[in-house]
Amino acid sequence: MNLIEIKHLRKDYATHKAVDDISFVIPKGSIFGLLGPNGAGKTTLLRMITGIFYPDQGEILFNGRPFDARTDIHSIGYMPEERGLYKKMKVGEQTLYLAQLKGMSEKDAKDKIKYWFDKFEINNWYNKKVEELSKGMHQKVQFISTIMHSPQLLILDEPFSGLDPINANLIKQEIFDLSKNGTTIIFSTHRMEQVEEICDRIVLVNQGKKLLDGEVKQIKQSFKQHLFRIEVGVMPNFAQMATYHFSIIKQEGLAYTVKLSEGSTTNDILMHFIRHEIPVTFFQEILPSINEVFIQQVTSIANETIGITNESQPAYS
Amino acid sequence: MNKIWLIIKREFTTRVRKRSFLVVTLLVPLFFAAMVVVPILIATNTKEEKRIAVIDDSHLFMNRFSDDKGVYYKYLINTSVDTFQHKYADYGYAGLLYIPELDIDRPGGITYYSNAQPGLAVESRLTRRVNNLIEEERLKKANIDAAQLKAVKSDISIDFKTGEEGKKGSSAVAYGVGYASGFIIYIILMFFGMSVMRGVMEEKVSRIAEVMISSVKPFQLMMGKIIGIAAVGLLQFLIWVVLIVCVQLILPLFLPTDAVAAMSEGGAMMQSGSNAAVIEAMEKIQFVVGSINWTVIITCFIFYFLGGYLFYSALFAAVGSLVNEDPTDAQALTFPITLPIIIGIMVMISSVQNPTGPLAFWGSIIPFTSPMVMMARIPYGVPGTVPYWQLGLSMSLLILGFLFTTWMAGKIYRTGILLYGKKITWKEAIKWIGRKS
Numbered sequence: 001m002n003l004i005e006i007k008h009l010r011k012d013y014a015t016h017k018a019v020d021d022i023s024f025v026i027p028k029g030s031i032f033g034l035l036g037p038n039g040a041g042k043t044t045l046l047r048m049i050t051g052i053f054y055p056d057q058g059e060i061l062f063n064g065r066p067f068d069a070r071t072d073i074h075s076i077g078y079m080p081e082e083r084g085l086y087k088k089m090k091v092g093e094q095t096l097y098l099a100q101l102k103g104m105s106e107k108d109a110k111d112k113i114k115y116w117f118d119k120f121e122i123n124n125w126y127n128k129k130v131e132e133l134s135k136g137m138h139q140k141v142q143f144i145s146t147i148m149h150s151p152q153l154l155i156l157d158e159p160f161s162g163l164d165p166i167n168a169n170l171i172k173q174e175i176f177d178l179s180k181n182g183t184t185i186i187f188s189t190h191r192m193e194q195v196e197e198i199c200d201r202i203v204l205v206n207q208g209k210k211l212l213d214g215e216v217k218q219i220k221q222s223f224k225q226h227l228f229r230i231e232v233g234v235m236p237n238f239a240q241m242a243t244y245h246f247s248i249i250k251q252e253g254l255a256y257t258v259k260l261s262e263g264s265t266t267n268d269i270l271m272h273f274i275r276h277e278i279p280v281t282f283f284q285e286i287l288p289s290i291n292e293v294f295i296q297q298v299t300s301i302a303n304e305t306i307g308i309t310n311e312s313q314p315a316y317s
Numbered sequence: 318m319n320k321i322w323l324i325i326k327r328e329f330t331t332r333v334r335k336r337s338f339l340v341v342t343l344l345v346p347l348f349f350a351a352m353v354v355v356p357i358l359i360a361t362n363t364k365e366e367k368r369i370a371v372i373d374d375s376h377l378f379m380n381r382f383s384d385d386k387g388v389y390y391k392y393l394i395n396t397s398v399d400t401f402q403h404k405y406a407d408y409g410y411a412g413l414l415y416i417p418e419l420d421i422d423r424p425g426g427i428t429y430y431s432n433a434q435p436g437l438a439v440e441s442r443l444t445r446r447v448n449n450l451i452e453e454e455r456l457k458k459a460n461i462d463a464a465q466l467k468a469v470k471s472d473i474s475i476d477f478k479t480g481e482e483g484k485k486g487s488s489a490v491a492y493g494v495g496y497a498s499g500f501i502i503y504i505i506l507m508f509f510g511m512s513v514m515r516g517v518m519e520e521k522v523s524r525i526a527e528v529m530i531s532s533v534k535p536f537q538l539m540m541g542k543i544i545g546i547a548a549v550g551l552l553q554f555l556i557w558v559v560l561i562v563c564v565q566l567i568l569p570l571f572l573p574t575d576a577v578a579a580m581s582e583g584g585a586m587m588q589s590g591s592n593a594a595v596i597e598a599m600e601k602i603q604f605v606v607g608s609i610n611w612t613v614i615i616t617c618f619i620f621y622f623l624g625g626y627l628f629y630s631a632l633f634a635a636v637g638s639l640v641n642e643d644p645t646d647a648q649a650l651t652f653p654i655t656l657p658i659i660i661g662i663m664v665m666i667s668s669v670q671n672p673t674g675p676l677a678f679w680g681s682i683i684p685f686t687s688p689m690v691m692m693a694r695i696p697y698g699v700p701g702t703v704p705y706w707q708l709g710l711s712m713s714l715l716i717l718g719f720l721f722t723t724w725m726a727g728k729i730y731r732t733g734i735l736l737y738g739k740k741i742t743w744k745e746a747i748k749w750i751g752r753k754s
Contacts, residue, residue: 047735050531051531052527052530052531052735073531073532076531078527078528078531079528080524080527080528080531082524082527082737083524083528084520084523084524084525084526084527084528085523085525085528086331086519086520086523086525087519087523088331089331097323097327098528098532100323101320101323101324101529101532101533102532142528145528
C-alpha cells in the first residue's frame, strides 16, 4: 500500500523547469529519502506534496485518492529547511497555536504538549520566548510542533542541520520510533551518510528530473563495481598475486582492494589465496556508498552538459 | 473559518499584550489632554510683570496708557529721553516708549527702546494703543464725539444656516472637524498599514511563513493578520474615546479655579481679560457639539477608517511579502503605496477649504483618496454639502476597491511570502496577479 503516489508531476517557474515529469511512490510506513543537490527541485516537490504549491501538470494521490489540501494537510507534518517560529511568542503558546492550526482541539493539543515536553525534558521552556532559545533548542521545539498532531506523513527537510550530535541522535531515535508506529517519513537531504543509516527507499533528483529511485539495498547492488577487500596474515610476494581472476586496485600493508574479473567468482579469488597458502583474515565485498552513487550520477550528467558546451568553444592550443 | 479565527486571535493578543500597546494607548490621550490643558494653564498662570516707561514730549497722552495684562506703564515727567534711554533698565523698566513732539495729522518718530526683543504681542499691543490714542486725538480735533462714533460702528456676525432644516452651522467648526478626521484617517492608514507590513515581513524573514502555509491557506494567513490588526486599532480607538471622555470629565479638577469658573460660567467672566481666549474656546466647543451631526460623522469615520484600512493594508501586506532580509528594499517597494496616501492628504487639505469643488468631489469618490477626502467633507453636512448619492457611490467604490486590492494582494502575497533571497520588483509582482492558481 502506497501512502503517496506521484505521477508525472511538473512545475515550471518563469526561467526554468523546477520539477520536470517526476513519478515515484512512497510505501506506507517507509522512511523515504529525497536526495539531490541544491536547486534540484526538492523543495518545490515537497511544497507540492504539502499542498503549498499546485502542480502545473500531473497528479498526487494521497492514500489512493487525489490529494485534497483542505483535509489532507492535517495528516501531514512539514518541517521546512528554512525553519522559523514567531520569535516573540512563548514556546508553549507557539506549539499550541501551530497544533490548533493543524486542526487539534485546545485540550488535545495541551495533553500532547505535556507528553512531548516531558519526553524531550523541556518543560521548563514552556514560558520562554523563542528568541531566548539556542539554535539547537529552537530545532527541538520546531520538531515537536511538526509531530504534535501525529501526522500520517512526516516531511523533514534537512532535519539535522544545526544540531549537535546528542540532539541529532535524539531526533533520529524519534524518527525511528515514529516509523515503527506506522508514520511514513519523507526525509530530504544532501547528507548521504544519514540516508544510508535512516532510509529504506530513496529517489534521486537533479535539475528537476528523477535520476533513479528504489530501495537503498538494491541501488547499492546495482551500482556495485565488483570490488572486494581482502586482508591477509602474511605478505605475499608479487608473483603470488598474479592471476586473471582479479586485478589489484589498491594495497595498504596487508589489506588489498581487488576488482573481480568478468567471468570469475569470489570463490575463484579465495581459491587463489588458498592455493598459495596465504591465510585470509578478512574478505568483504565493497558496495558503493549512496554518496558515491549520488556523486557519480550527478557529475556524469553535469559532465555531459559541460561536454556539449566545450565542443562549441574553440580549443586552445 | 476556524483557522482564520485562530490567526486573528494570535495577531490580536500578541499585539495587545505588548508593552508598547499600553504605552501608545495611554500616551495618546495624555498628549491630547496636554494639548488642551497646557495652553490654558499658561494663559491663566502668566503673572509676569512688565514695566514700561513712557516719556511724552508731546504732552498729548498724559496718563492715558492704562495698565493691562501684567504690563504697567509709568509716565515720566521732566525726564530727558537722551539720558534716560541708557538708564531705564537700571530703574527696573523693561523698555522705554518715547513720543516726541507730534503733529497730530502727521505723527512720526515714536520709538520704543528695549534691551531684549519685545516680542510680537507687546509690539502689536503698543502699536495699537498708540494708534488708538492718535485716532482719539484726531476725532477730538475734528469735533467728533468718540462715544457717538462707537455707537455708529457695526459689529455683527452673520448666522450661516445650511440645509433644508436651516440648521445652524459653522464653516470654522466643519473645517476643524473635517481637517482633524481626515488627518486621523491618514495617520491610521500609515500607522496600521506599516504595522501589517512589518508583521508580514517578520513572518517571511523568520521563515515561519512556510510552516504556517503548510497548515493554512496564504489568503487566510494574510486576512487573519489584517483583521487582527484592525481589531487592535478599533480597540485602541475605543479606549481613546473612553479615555478622552474621562479626561474631559476629570480635567476641571486639575485646572485653576478661575479657568473652571470660566468654563462653567461661559461669557460671564469676559472682563477678567486673561480668560477671554479660554472662554472663547469653550464657547466654540459648546457650539461644535451643538452644530454637528455627530452620529453621521462617527458612523462615517468608522466606515472610512475600516474601508481605507482594508483597502491599503492588503497592499502593505503584499509589499511585506516582497521584502527580503534587506529592510531598505521596503522603502522602495512601499513608495507606490504611500504616494496615493500622501496625495490623499494633500487633496484633503485643499478639499476642507473648498468642500464642493471638483477636486474635493473626485478625491472623495476615488477609493485611493476617498477615506481622507470624504471625511474632510462630511462635517460640512450630509446631504447638504455631500449628497447621499455621492456618499453612496464613494462607499460602494471603497468596498469594491478593497475587495480588488485584497484579491490582488493575495495573489502577490502567496508567491512572495515563499520566495527567499531574490530581490523582487513591482513589475514582477504584478505579473503574478495574472497567474492562475
